[in-house]
Amino acid sequence: MAVLSKIRQRSFILIVIIALALFSFVLADVIKSGGFGTNSNNVGTVDGTDIDGQAFMRKVAQLEKQNQNTTSTQAINSVWEQEVRGVVIGNEIEKLGLGIGNEQLINVIKTNPYFAQNPQFLNEAGMFDEAKFREFVLSIKNDPNQDRWVEWQNFEKEAEKAAVEQMYYNMVKGGVYTTKAEGEFKHLLENKxxxxxxxxxxxxxxxxxxxxxxxxxxxxxxxxxxxKYKSENTTSIDYVLLENKPSKEDEAEMAKKINRLMFGQVVYNETTKTNDTLPSFREIKNVGEFVNENSDIKFDSTYVAKKDLPLEFQEQLFNLSKGEVFGPYVFNGHQCISRMLDRKPNSSAKASHILIGFAGAERSTATRTKEEAKTLANDLLAKAKANPSSFVTLANENSEDPGSKSNGGEYDNITPGQMVPTFNDFVFDSPVGAIGVVETAFGFHVIKVSAKYDAVLLGTVAQSIQPSEATIDAIYTKASKIEADANGKDFAEVAKAAAVEVIPATNIKSSDENIGSLGNEREIVRWTHNEDTNIGDVKRFETPQGFVIAKLKSRNESGLLSLxxxxxxxxxxxxxxxxxxxxxxxxxxxxxxxxxxxxxxxxxxxxxxxxxxxxxxxxxxxxxxxxxxxxxxxxxxxxxxxxxxxxxxxxxxxxxEAPKTNSYASYISQEKTQQQNAAQSRAYQALKEKATIEDNRAKL
Incomplete structure (x- = not known):
């Protein structure tokens, strides 16, 4: 049963951070209307230009909506960088008088995939139709719902801004050139x-x-x-973590509960006024129903290979007889009992092959004829049968399959139907150790069947190990006492008396969201940078892991790295x-x-x-x-x-000495490309360092 894999999947969260340009932030939603509200306080100021809080948070919300795996802090930081860049580069653009006209703006907008690939804006030839596009814009302008028109105008502004910024960067890159002397020097550096x-x-x-x-x-x-050692303002804290873990009493009670399911139990029936004996896990007939009634993870009828079972209990679970029960055992925070329901033989296999292609075969670059390929395959077959242990060497030297050549032609855990029919049939119809030749659209394959694997169907009751209410209350009481004591005593001494470890967290920036092993704790970050928080202040926070009691240890506002x-x-x-x-x-x-x-x-x-x-x-x-x-x-x-x-x-x-050459063109071109690619970033960083920036993100 795949329930054990699901337990494994629940044990971690994969956060994928996607940074995209905001100029396309409207796309499909621009047609529809919408908005986000917040207070109008400024998020910051760049060279005297205020970044309005309400507009800023609308963009943050839109970015979060587009990229659902992006956290709020990541979205805030991304939009902040966009806004700072926009003001800094915008001031330069204004000085230079750069801009684009309506026709150029249409050319920019039609490169957006939403418009370029939308049938609504394509003609019969499948090309972008400006007339349809203009008609679409006019319909928005004349729509009684003027929210749509406001959104469209905002989109046009963003598109125009992005296009003009790109024009500016192209000018910067255009001003970068490489001399012959620089090309000669690069040649010297690489070759002398x-x-x-x-x-x-x-x-x-x-x-x-x-x-x-x-x-x-x-x-x-x-x-x-x-x-070299310039840094944003940072803070440092000491903290203790009281995890919401079950007590030994909780674990013992859960063990009793899972054991009652495993071995059966006697319960008093209020209706009949008699004791009823409930069957054990090995005795019940409808395993799926039993699992769904008693497990925190529902029944899954998927057959799984041995490798997909918990490593620590792999042998015991895989080798169960039909109807046999194993447990209780603990896996990824769950108390589990598992019952073998079924075993499917030959559900997957391991095989190695040597691919010999020929001219005309699919994906083949070989020039040999089909007859020559067949002859070579049969020769290799004879060698492999004469000395099966040589198969790896034969594959490495002769196979034309890039996906397996480097590991002796081996494919492991092949499932029925995964390979092309003739390859599939040989693997699953032949015994382990068989070696033969088959033909597919890709050429001739010399195949060796190395192993066959069974798959098993398990019914698993998995109950999450959670602290009881009494335990949570006790943890809360302890956390509150530590907080109260630490406000008047030495933090380390209070922690020692409570038998908890003091953990330091340093170099916390106002734009951060993670604090050490605690992970995403934006509330704590904000507290450390809050003007009302003083050095030595202590505060208790409730987090997904438990209670954190933090003490603000220091602030670094020197503009340099923290000590x-x-x-x-x-x-x-x-x-x-x-x-x-x-x-x-x-x-x-x-x-x-x-x-x-x-x-x-x-x-x-x-x-x-x-x-x-x-x-x-x-x-x-x-x-x-x-x-x-x-x-x-x-x-x-x-x-x-x-x-x-x-x-x-x-x-x-x-x-x-570096060898003489008649031309340094390749070195000049390489150096020029490198310098042009770096010029955009260097230009912006230079302007940003000159700018006067007030950053209020710590309040968000």
Missing amino acids: KVTFQYVTVPYNTVNDEEVKVSDDEIIAYMKNNAK DIARQSVGGILKNEKKSEILKKKMTGATLADVAKTSGGSVITASNIALGTPNIPNIGNEPKVVGKAFNLEANKTSGVIEGNSGIFMVQKTAVV
Whole structure:
């Protein structure tokens, strides 16, 4: 029964985030009318232009409607970025005086798939008919319901805005060019190569305890590199989670309940005033009805393969005799008992094949004739029968099926009807171990049947393991006490007394929705960024997992990374700088051999390293080291080089010059394409950094 797979499916939620351009946000709904309301407070301001809250939330609601797997926060952040981009780029467009006329707007709109593919707007030749389109627009304009006309005008504005923005970006990309000198340099970066010897001592040979980095040092470093370590305002909290888990008493009671179903029970009948004996799970005749009455997941009559059963109980469940019951067992938060109802032999199979195509066969690129293909297939058949263990090698060397060639031609869990008829018939009509040749539209197949699988039909009663009301009340009482105590005492001490773990959550941005393992907790994010919330405040939140008691630990409004994050990244850089000073004392000697001896390292050769990809084998990216090797005189030893992974000393042994070429056109074209593709993003980021942006999303 597929009920066990359904339990597995219920154990997680797959969130797919789809970001689409808003210029098509009306499509089918623009014809219909509609709207969303909210307060008119501004969501933010960009260079003096207010982003109206009501209009903003209408777009958010529309995006959520179009992409049902998008969360509210994701939609808010997506629309916010659209609005900021629109204002920032819009100001530039206004300065340049860019715009489009009515005819150009129609050309833009008719590229929208809703209109381009809608029979309502196509002529007899299947082409977009502007006359029909204009008639459609006029009908909306003259409609007594002017809401539709307002929506249409909004759509036109968005379409025009998107088109003009694209015009602006095309102008930016059009201004990017690549010189011959840049093409030559790219050719040089990719093709000039150096071979050198080196000795290295990794930073991790010095214990972190030997070098101390203070918070003041980290802050000073970030200030000196402010652009690199720029950050939005963030908050940090400590929290404890009291999960809504069943108590041991709850589990014991549920075990009794499931056992009563498994073994039967005696109940008092109020009508007859007698005790009735209810049959056990193995005795009842209508299993489907019994499961539906007693299970949180309804009966499913699907036969399932062994691989689809719970791994921990796979053998016990699959090997049950007909009518036999297994359980109770716990699977994905459910107390379960399962009864074997039926077994279907040969419901799926494993087989391997070697496909030999010929000229004219479907999807085949072979040039051999059909007769030649048949001869080759029969030769391979003879070899496979003579030595069945060679089938994998024969398939890898000869099969023309890209879907299975790399794994010896094998297909596992083939179900009846999955393959073309002659292939299917051979697999399911032949015993395990059989090898033969069949012909299909794709060519000749040498097939080996490797295994046959049974499928089973199980009836499973699955009852969700949930806390009782008494347990939930106890958890609530405990959470309330922790909240009350933490408001006047040390949070860590209160948590310790309550035997719960304090969990830190750092670098929380106002636009975030997730907090660590808690997942989507937008309410907590808003609370941490609320102006009325003070450092040290404590609040209890009810979440799907249970009760969260959070304490606002800190706010970072410096414009730089929070210290919690910087200690990991910047702290590592500063530690390596200090470790470098310690390690330099070991790098002494006139030759690499001397240095290797004093440092405890080895002289290693790095061959044919290109400056454009400065990766040293088994070391990683080391541009400073490779760059130094290129600039050394032959056989001359460098000084100490502070690399990414450790300190180095190198000696150049050889350089292979880039081969001469008559044309750098391909390098120029490649570089130009890369730079043009990056220009749009760089232009916008530069304008955005210059803009004055007030972001009030934390209130949403």
